[in-house]
Amino acid sequence: MVAGTGCRDPRRCASCHTGCGNSETCRAVLPIVSDRNDAAPDARPAHLILVEQSGAKHEIPQPSAVSGMIGAEQAMHCPGLYLREIKVVSQHKAIARWKPGELGWQRIA
Numbered sequence: 001m002v003a004g005t006g007c008r009d010p011r012r013c014a015s016c017h018t019g020c021g022n023s024e025t026c027r028a029v030l031p032i033v034s035d036r037n038d039a040a041p042d043a044r045p046a047h048l049i050l051v052e053q054s055g056a057k058h059e060i061p062q063p064s065a066v067s068g069m070i071g072a073e074q075a076m077h078c079p080g081l082y083l084r085e086i087k088v089v090s091q092h093k094a095i096a097r098w099k100p101g102e103l104g105w106q107r108i109a
Contacts (some may be wrong), residue, residue: 035075046061046065086098
């Protein structure tokens with residue numbers, strides 16, 4: 001258990017704090033993600049798009065495509081989200097797409 005929190009697994013807890021918010025059991029965890037590529041002058045902004053089972057879309061601005069990929073990975077491991085698709089888009093072009101399958105999330109593009 002992480003000191004000062006209700007989290008049993010610090011690796012899982014840290015992965016659930018970006019993109020999906022804090023859960024009731026994990027209140028005091030700081031996300032520790034370092035993305036050195038975001039400092040590059042040619043890093044273009046991207047959007048992380050989460051598509052719920054109902055069809056509702058949530059578009060989350062990201063400083064770069066790398067940050068979008070990190071956010072997508074974290075969203076895949078967040079147990080409270082019921083998503084049917086995750087996309088990372090930059091300059092109106094899909095960089096990556098995932099859909100849930102029998103063996104977990106599968107990258108389809």
